[in-house]
Amino acid sequence: MEDYKHPAEPFRIKSIESIALRTREEREQILKEAKYNIFKIKAEDIYIDLLTDSGTGAMSTTQWAALMLGDESYAGARSFYRFENIVKGITSKKHIIPTHQGRVAENVFFSTVLKRGDYIPNNTHFDTTRANASHKGGIPVDFPCPEAAIADELPFKGNMDTRRLESFINEKGADKIPVVFMTVTNNSMGGQPVSMANIKETAAICKKYGIMFFFDCARYAENCYFIKHYEPGYESKTIKKIAQEMFSYSDGALMSAKKDGLANMGGFAAVNDDDLAQRMIELLIIIEGFPTYGGMSGRDMDTVAVGLAEALNEDYLAYRIGQIEYFGKIIERAGAPIIKPTGGHAIFIDAGKFLPHIPSEEFPGQALAVELYKEGGIRGVEIGSLMFGGYDPVTGEKITALRELVRLAVPRRMYTGSHLDYVAEIVGKIAKKKGELGGLKITRQSSYLRHFTVELEKLAMNRIGIV
Numbered sequence: 504m505e506d507y508k509h510p511a512e513p514f515r516i517k518s519i520e521s522i523a524l525r526t527r528e529e530r531e532q533i534l535k536e537a538k539y540n541i542f543k544i545k546a547e548d549i550y551i552d553l554l555t556d557s558g559t560g561a562m563s564t565t566q567w568a569a570l571m572l573g574d575e576s577y578a579g580a581r582s583f584y585r586f587e588n589i590v591k592g593i594t595s596k597k598h599i600i601p602t603h604q605g606r607v608a609e610n611v612f613f614s615t616v617l618k619r620g621d622y623i624p625n626n627t628h629f630d631t632t633r634a635n636a637s638h639k640g641g642i643p644v645d646f647p648c649p650e651a652a653i654a655d656e657l658p659f660k661g662n663m664d665t666r667r668l669e670s671f672i673n674e675k676g677a678d679k680i681p682v683v684f685m686t687v688t689n690n691s692m693g694g695q696p697v698s699m700a701n702i703k704e705t706a707a708i709c710k711k712y713g714i715m716f717f718f719d720c721a722r723y724a725e726n727c728y729f730i731k732h733y734e735p736g737y738e739s740k741t742i743k744k745i746a747q748e749m750f751s752y753s754d755g756a757l758m759s760a761k762k763d764g765l766a767n768m769g770g771f772a773a774v775n776d777d778d779l780a781q782r783m784i785e786l787l788i789i790i791e792g793f794p795t796y797g798g799m800s801g802r803d804m805d806t807v808a809v810g811l812a813e814a815l816n817e818d819y820l821a822y823r824i825g826q827i828e829y830f831g832k833i834i835e836r837a838g839a840p841i842i843k844p845t846g847g848h849a850i851f852i853d854a855g856k857f858l859p860h861i862p863s864e865e866f867p868g869q870a871l872a873v874e875l876y877k878e879g880g881i882r883g884v885e886i887g888s889l890m891f892g893g894y895d896p897v898t899g900e901k902i903t904a905l906r907e908l909v910r911l912a913v914p915r916r917m918y919t920g921s922h923l924d925y926v927a928e929i930v931g932k933i934a935k936k937k938g939e940l941g942g943l944k945i946t947r948q949s950s951y952l953r954h955f956t957v958e959l960e961k962l963a964m965n966r967i968g969i970v
Contacts, residue, residue, distance in 0.1 A: 507829055507832045507833055507836075508829070509825075509826065509829045509919075509920030509923070510822045510825035510829065511822070512822060512916075512919070513818045513819055513821075513822050514563075522549075522550055522551075523547075523550070524550040524879075525548055525550075525880060527877070527878075529548075530548075530877050530880060531877060533545075533548050533876075534873060534876060534877060538947075538957075538959055538960070539869070539873050539943055539958075539959040539960065539961065540954075540956070540958060540959065541554065541869075541872050541873070541876060541882050541883070541884065541885075542554070542955050542956070544876065544882065548880075549880060549881075549882045550879065550880030550881065551880065551881045551882070551918070551922055551925065551926055552881075552882045552914070553849075553881065553882060553883050553910075553911040553912050553913060553914075554882045554912065555884065555912050555914075556762060556848045556849065556912040556914050556915060557721075557759060557761040557912075558604075558768055559761075559767075559914040559917070560765060560767075560914040560915030560916050560917050561914070561916040562765065562766065562767065562806060562810070563765070563809070563810075563813060563916075565813070566765070566766070566806045566809045566810055567806075569802075569805040569806055570802040570805060570806050571802070572802075572805050573800060573801035573802025573803070573805050574801040575800060575801045575802075577796070578793050578795055579795055580796060580801045580804075581801075582796075582804040582805045582808075583601065583795040583801070583804055585804070585808045586599070586601065586771075586804035586805070586807060586808045587599045588808075589808040589811050589812060590771060590773060590808075591773075593743065593747065593750065593811065593815075594747075594750040594756055595750055595751060596750070596755060596756070596773035596774055596775050597774070597775050597780070598773070598775070598777070598780035598784075599772075600771060600773070600774070600780065600784060600787060600797060601769070601795075601796060601797035601798065601799050601804060602769075602770045602771060602772065602787070602791055602797050602798050602799070603768060603770065603791065603797070603799050603803075604760075604761060604768060604769065604770045604798075605631070605719075605757060605759025605760075606770075607791055608757040608758065608759075608770050608772040609635040609636075609757055610635050610790070611772060611783050611786050611787055611791070612717075612757060612772055612783060613635050613636050613638075613639040613641060614639055614786055615779065615782045615783050615786060616681045616682060616715075617636065617639045617640060617641045617681060618640065618681075619639075619640030619641075620641075620642065620679070621640070621641050621642065621679055621680065621681055622642045622643075622671075622675055622679055623636045623641050623642065623643050623644065623680070623681075623682060623683075623684060624644045624645075624646055624668055624672075624680065624683045625643065625644070625645055625646070625663075625683070625684040625686060626645070626647055626648070626661060626662065626663040626664075626685055626686055626689050626692070626697065627647050627661075627686060627689050627690075627691040628643045628684070628686070628691070629686060629690045629719065630891070630952055630954070631952070632686070632719055633891075634951045637951065638951060644671065646664040646667045646668050646671070647661075647664060647689070647692050647905075648660065648661075648662035648663065648664045649664060650662070651689075651693075651695065652905075654843065656843050656844040658696070658698075658729065658733040658734075658844070659695070659696055659697060659698040659701065659729070659733070660689075660692065660844075661686075661687070661688055661689030661692055661693075661694075661695035661696050661697045661726075661846075662701040663697070663704075663705045665701065665704045665705055665708060668683065668705065669708050672708070672712050672714070677713055677714055680714050681714070681715065682714065682715040682716070682717050683705065683708075683709050683714055683715070683716050684717050684718070684719055685697060685702060685705055685717070685718050685719070685753075686718075686719040687702075687718055687719070687720055687722065687723055687726040687749070688722045688725055688726045688729070688846055688847050689846075690722070690848075690849075691886060691891075693842030693846055693851045693908070694722070694725075694827075694846025694847050694848050694851065695842075695844075695846050696725070696729035696730065696733075696846065696847065697726060698730065698733075698734050699730050699734055699745070699748065699749060700734070702749060702752050703752055706753065709754075715754045715755070715776075716752070716753050716754050717754060717756060717757065718750070718755075718756040718757070719756075719757055720750075720756045720757070720758045720763075721758055721759040721761075721762040721763060722762050722847055722848055723746055723749065723750075723756075723758070723763055724742060724763040724815055725763060725820065725823065725824065725846075725847030725848060726749070726847070727742045727745040727749060727815075728817070728820040728821075728823075728847070729824075729847065730745050730749075731817075741815075741817075742815045742816075742817055743815045750773075754774070754775055754776065755772065755773055755774035755775060755776075755779075756772070756773045757773075758770055758771055758772075758773070760807045760810065760811065762848070763810075763811070763814040764807045764814065765809075765810030765811075765813055765915055765916075766803065766806045766810045767803075767806075768799065768803050769799050769804065769806075769807040771797075819916075823848075823915065824847055826913065826920075826923070827845050827846065827847060827850065827913060828844075828845050829920065829923065830845070830850050830911070830926075830927075831843070831844075831845035831850050833924065834850050834852065834911070834926070834927050834930055836927070837927045837928070837930040837931035837934060838930065838931055839853075839857055839930050839933075839934060840852070840857055841853060842906075842908070848912055848913065849910045849911055849912040849913060850910070850911045850913075851908045851909070851910050851911075852883075852908065852909040852910075852911065852930075853906065853907070853908060854867040854868040854870070854871045854887065854907045854908060854909050855867055855868075855887070855906060855907035857871065857934075857937060858870060858871060858937055860938065861941070861942040862942070863887070863888045863892070863903040863904070863907060864888065864901075864903070865941075865943060865944065866885065866887065866888060866889045866907075866942055866943050867887070867907045867942065868887035868888070868889065868907045868908055869885040869887075869889050869943055869959065870940050870941065871883075871885075871909045872884065872885050873943070874933050874940055875929060875930075875933070878929050878932055878933055879925070879926070879928075879929030879932075881911075881926055881929055883909045883910060883911045884909070884910050884912070884954075885907075885909055885910075885954065886904075886906075886908040886909070886910050887904040887906065887908050887909075888902075888903045888904045889945075889953070889954050890904070890954045891904040892904055893953070911926065939964065940964070941961060941962050941964030942961075942962045942964075943959040943960065943961055943962060944959060944960060945957055945958070945959055946958045946959060946960055
C-alpha cells in the first residue's frame with residue numbers, strides 16, 4: 504500500500520474463526536436495539552472487533568499445550584507455582600496474588616489501602632482503576648505530562664508530570680495519599696509509553712514522602728519495547744532486563760494479564776510489603792478464592808505464565824508495534840486525525856477534531872463509534888466524555904474529558920494487514936460525509952463505568968440544515 508508496509512507476522516496461522524458482515528439494514532436495526540451502546544452488540548454481529556485488546560487475542564500453540572497441564576487443585580496447585588515463578592522473575596516482588604482479571608486486583612488493593620477522601624495520583628487512570636478508587640471513597644487525580652497535549656511526535660508522551668505531582672503532595676499532605684500509580688503504557692492518553700527516567704523520578708518523589716509507588720502494568724512489555732528503542736542507554740538491553748529494572752523502582756504492581764499476558768483471562772497483584780500482602784489475601788479469600796488460585800483456574804494460570812514470557816520476545820514486539828504504526832498511517836491517510844505518535848496497542852482517532860460540529864456534551868466519540876459500526880460492522884470504543892465525563896461528586900460541576908477519542912484496539916496476533924486496510928477504507932467513507940453525523944444524548948446511565956451499560960438516542964442534526 505504505497506509507502507506503507509504492514510510488518511510480516513512472526514507466526515503462522517493454524518486455526519481460523521469465521522466472521523460475517525451483516526447488511527447495512529441489519530446493522531442499523533442492531534444499533535437501535537442496542538440503544539446505540541456498542542458494548543451491547545452481540546459479538547456474532549461484529550465484523551472487525553476493535554473494542555478492546557483485553558483478553559481478545561489469539562493464544563499460541565505453546566499456550567494451548569500449557570492449558571492441558573492445568574492443575575485444578577484447590578490449594579497448592581502446581582499451576583500456581585509455575586505462574587508465581589514467572590511473575591517473580593519479571594517483577595522481583597515477594598508476594599504474587601492471582602486474580603481472575605486486573606479490576607479485581609484493583610478492588611482488593613484499593614479496599615485494603617484507601618480511606619474515604621484519600622487521593623490517588625496517576626499519570627492517567629484508566630476507567631476501571633478510576634472507578635474502583637472512586638467506589639472505595641478515593642479521589643483519583645491525573646497528572647499527564649505537558650507534552651501529552653501537543654501534536655509533536657515526542658517519544659514518551661505517557662509520562663507523569665512530576666512537578667505537578669510533588670506540588671500536589673505538598674498541598675494535600677502525604678498522609679492523604681496512600682499510593683501513587685503509574686499506568687504503563689498510558690492507555691487513556693493514546694497508549695503512549697513512559698520513560699525509565701520518568702519512572703525513576705516518580706519513584707524518588709514517592710520515596711521522599713514515604714508514599715507507595717505502584718504500576719498498572721497491563722502493557723508493560725510494550726512499554727519496555729519503547730524504552731529500548733527510544734531512550735538512550737537501553738539499546739543493547741533485553742526487554743526482560745528492562746522490565747526487571749522498571750519493576751525494581753516500584754513497591755508493587757497490578758496487572759490485567761489479558762493484555763501483555765497474551766491470555767484470555769487472568770491477572771495479579773505483586774507486592775513487597777508483608778502486612779499489605781496479608782491483608783489483601785484475607786480479602787481475596789472472601790471475594791475471589793484461595794491464594795493459590797485467586798479466581799483463576801489452573802489452566803488459566805499456566806497459559807498466563809507462558810504468555811508473560813512470550814510477550815517479552817522482541818520479534819513479536821517489533822511486529823506488534825509495527826502493526827499499530829502501520830494502522831495509524833493508513834487511518835490518517837483515510838482522513839481521520841489521530842493521536843501521534845502511535846502507541847503500543849491501539850489507534851486513537853481524535854473525534855473532537857474529526858467532528859468539530861458535535862459538542863462534547865453530545866459525545867462526538869460515541870457518534871463516530873456508532874458510525875463505524877453502521878458503515879462497516881466495525882466495533883471500537885469511545886474514550887471521551889461518555890467514558891470519563893459526568894459530574895464532580897464533591898462540587899456537582901459538569902465534567903468533560905480532556906479529549907474526545909475513539910480507540911481502535913488491535914487484539915494481539917489476531918488480525919492481518921488486510922483487516923486493517925478494510926477499517927481504513929471505512930474510515931475514509933465516513934470522512935467524506937462526516938458533516939452529516941449528529942450527536943447523541945443519554946437516556947439511562949449508571950453511577951460507575953456508565954459507558955458499559957448506558958442507553959442513548961440520536962439527536963437531530965440541524966446545525967447545517969440537515970434534520
